[in-house]
Amino acid sequence: MYLSARARLILEFLLMNKVNVTNAVLASELDVSERTVRRDLHEVEAILDTFQIKLSKENSQLSIIGTEINRQNFKWQLLDLAHNEFTPLERQNFILKTLLRETEPLKLMALATDLSVTISTISSDLVKLEEVLGKDVSIERKRGSGIRLKASENKKREMMSDLFGSALPKNTLYHYFNQQMEEAEVQSMIEDKLL
Structure with a gap:
């Protein structure tokens, strides 16, 4: 299934937001015109239809409606999709x-x-x-x-750190490093007992 970069971003935004979203909000988020958003919504609707999910457009408010199982399946499918187009x-x-x-x-x-x-x-x-x-x-x-x-090597490390920080939220990094420390402590405890 082909998925353009903007359609993927629209889907991710709609799935992440608990409240209904307007075309104007989407246009602002994607830095495009509302007309472009309306055009991309045709692709979004076609993709959602394949998963028995609908795009609701009530009173210019957009939301994704469907059973929780279909929504979850779609979320997993969206995560697994190889991006056909990158921003x-x-x-x-x-x-x-x-x-x-x-x-x-x-x-x-x-x-x-x-x-x-x-x-x-x-x-x-x-x-x-x-x-x-x-x-x-x-x-x-x-x-x-x-x-x-x-x-320089220091500058490369700084850029890697910036890339890493922009790709992952700080709380995710915190949990990852916290988990690594806990695993290291458990490993150390096991080694101490074995010794």
Whole structure:
């Protein structure tokens, strides 16, 4: 099933909000016009129909209605969907994450293939990334060999931390690290008893 980036964002927003949402709120959230939202709602409705769920549009208020089982199944399906289309910010974060991870130069074609976009879209994303990264960081482009991130190790770690922090809510990180500490304490207790 094909799912555009905006349709996915609309679905996620509608599923996360307990209250009904208007086209104006969605347009503001997605930074598009209400007309664009109305056009994307046709795709949203078609996807919901396949899961026996409906998009209610009462008094310009949007909500997703259906049995709790169908809603839960749809949520899981939405989470499992391979994103057929990424938002520009998601693409840029993917590119930055890949550049931070790789030590060898990356080919633009490989990135374009991974993200299902053109090389010119990747080039445009790189320009936007450079604007955001600041003067301590640059993206080196060498014809024939590819692109590489040029930054100090400390700056790379800082950028990784920022990416990690933007991707996960702070309470999720807290619970993760808390769980890791508890597991380490249990492991230490077991080792002490074995000794």
